[in-house]
Amino acid sequence: MSKEERLDYSGSSDASDHISKPAEFDPNNSVDPSDKKLKWAFRKVDATLLFILFLSNVLNSMDRANLGLTKVAGLEKDTGMKGSDFNVVACIMYPTYLLFMLPSNLALRKFGARFWLSLITVLWGAINMCMAFANNRTDLILCRLFLGAAESGATPGALMLITLWYPRRMVTSRIALFYSAFAAGAIIGGPIAAGIIKLDNPRFKPWEWVFFIDGLATVGFGLIMFIFLADYPDKSWILTRNEKAVINECMARDQVDGGRRPVTYRKLLHHARDPLIYTQGLVLFTANFGVNTILTFSAIIVKNMGFSSSASQAMQALPGLCGFAGCLLSRYYPKWFGSHYRSILFCASWLIIASAILMGTTNNGARIFALCILSFGAFGNVGMGPGWLMSNVGGPTRGAFAGAMNVILGGLGGLCTSFIYRNKDQPRYFFGHGMNLFAALLAIVTASISAYIIHIRNKRKDSHPIDISNMTEEEVKDLETDHPDFRYVY
Numbered sequence: 001m002s003k004e005e006r007l008d009y010s011g012s013s014d015a016s017d018h019i020s021k022p023a024e025f026d027p028n029n030s031v032d033p034s035d036k037k038l039k040w041a042f043r044k045v046d047a048t049l050l051f052i053l054f055l056s057n058v059l060n061s062m063d064r065a066n067l068g069l070t071k072v073a074g075l076e077k078d079t080g081m082k083g084s085d086f087n088v089v090a091c092i093m094y095p096t097y098l099l100f101m102l103p104s105n106l107a108l109r110k111f112g113a114r115f116w117l118s119l120i121t122v123l124w125g126a127i128n129m130c131m132a133f134a135n136n137r138t139d140l141i142l143c144r145l146f147l148g149a150a151e152s153g154a155t156p157g158a159l160m161l162i163t164l165w166y167p168r169r170m171v172t173s174r175i176a177l178f179y180s181a182f183a184a185g186a187i188i189g190g191p192i193a194a195g196i197i198k199l200d201n202p203r204f205k206p207w208e209w210v211f212f213i214d215g216l217a218t219v220g221f222g223l224i225m226f227i228f229l230a231d232y233p234d235k236s237w238i239l240t241r242n243e244k245a246v247i248n249e250c251m252a253r254d255q256v257d258g259g260r261r262p263v264t265y266r267k268l269l270h271h272a273r274d275p276l277i278y279t280q281g282l283v284l285f286t287a288n289f290g291v292n293t294i295l296t297f298s299a300i301i302v303k304n305m306g307f308s309s310s311a312s313q314a315m316q317a318l319p320g321l322c323g324f325a326g327c328l329l330s331r332y333y334p335k336w337f338g339s340h341y342r343s344i345l346f347c348a349s350w351l352i353i354a355s356a357i358l359m360g361t362t363n364n365g366a367r368i369f370a371l372c373i374l375s376f377g378a379f380g381n382v383g384m385g386p387g388w389l390m391s392n393v394g395g396p397t398r399g400a401f402a403g404a405m406n407v408i409l410g411g412l413g414g415l416c417t418s419f420i421y422r423n424k425d426q427p428r429y430f431f432g433h434g435m436n437l438f439a440a441l442l443a444i445v446t447a448s449i450s451a452y453i454i455h456i457r458n459k460r461k462d463s464h465p466i467d468i469s470n471m472t473e474e475e476v477k478d479l480e481t482d483h484p485d486f487r488y489v490y
Helices: 015-020 036-071 085-091 093-099 101-111 111-131 137-151 154-167 168-196 206-228 240-252 265-272 277-304 309-314 318-331 333-337 340-360 362-392 396-417 430-463 473-477
Strands: none
Touching: 015 318, 036 085, 036 111, 036 154, 036 168, 036 206, 036 240, 036 277, 085 093, 085 137, 093 101, 093 137, 093 240, 093 396, 101 111, 101 154, 101 318, 101 396, 111 206, 154 168, 154 362, 154 396, 168 206, 168 277, 168 318, 168 362, 206 265, 265 396, 277 309, 277 318, 277 340, 277 362, 277 396, 309 340, 318 340, 318 362, 318 473, 333 340, 340 362, 340 430, 362 396, 362 430
């Protein structure tokens, strides 16, 4: 790197440098994590990239929760649904959600996150608006099929972006903040729906207004995303040239390579055979039982306790607040408990307690309290599971596959949850609460297996590291998690 292009830590730079010279990095130049300029650069990333992803996820959460909120406002009756029809409509988005996830992830890498994430946000907002015009179950099923396809790339794309912009030590906390948006959507979605259904306008029924207004807000935000989102630090118009260079050096030192190395099928197949990705991904699968219980069914459960439609919608904010707190606090759990593994056990314990209370009492106050601690534990693991998984990626190929598999397993959790709260089980819903208990126990098992695999692999790296002395630079970079200096996060 020439003298003129070397990173300037003084903070002064010529304006033309920001335009004409690319941000470069030197892997041999150590970046101090406590450096004020580095901290300031990542604060700006938090305030732009992470905040945009957070708001997108809030809208995603609200759009998903609308189905349960509109059921208590008359959706089921007005569209002629009976028996398990609502459960079918709730789950039908997941086949297309899972089917289009990989193609959407590949399209994101081809067209860039700025264009692709903005496009699919506009699309799923428009589809939600179309649900306002549904006349029967068939119309709702068609809309939900298209909705699943549109939303399929949102979460894996956001997770990939986070791993490309942040070093591994920051990934878990940022993913926890990202996933806390689901709880934030539950906090505001219920009260907003309760207010919308009071609109007195003959053009739409109350539940139709909920779909139309929330969808319109999502479309508008998708257009805003296109303005402020950037694919890589180099492409950000918010960061200065020096800040881009500081971040690039930090990422290079973290062996992430800024996500610029191509994703190859050979490396994809290699990571596809890794059981650790699946055991860690199953943590989100189990957590989504509780999350989807809160987002889709909490208002329905509360209404069957004897509350009115508007009260049950508004009261969704209570478990939403607890889930939001659980997700935000989860970013500190690895520090407090010493590992991601013990943090997951802590969250799972709340799910076990909540499920036991819901099955064991008919007291409304106790059951609403149980929904709150169920949300606290479930959203805590929603932050911990993906954070643990994405902290253990050493390159873009593993990051792409792990991010997609994580969301696929999470989607399967949502698919399963669609059928555990059935009309025939109301008002106690023993089967649904029992499945949440099962999911909590499964989280403990899968997390324990993951911790064991990590212990064995790190021990093997210490005793028998790979010899890279005769490898080329390209071969060394292709090692990713097999690099002798890489250690899995416990």
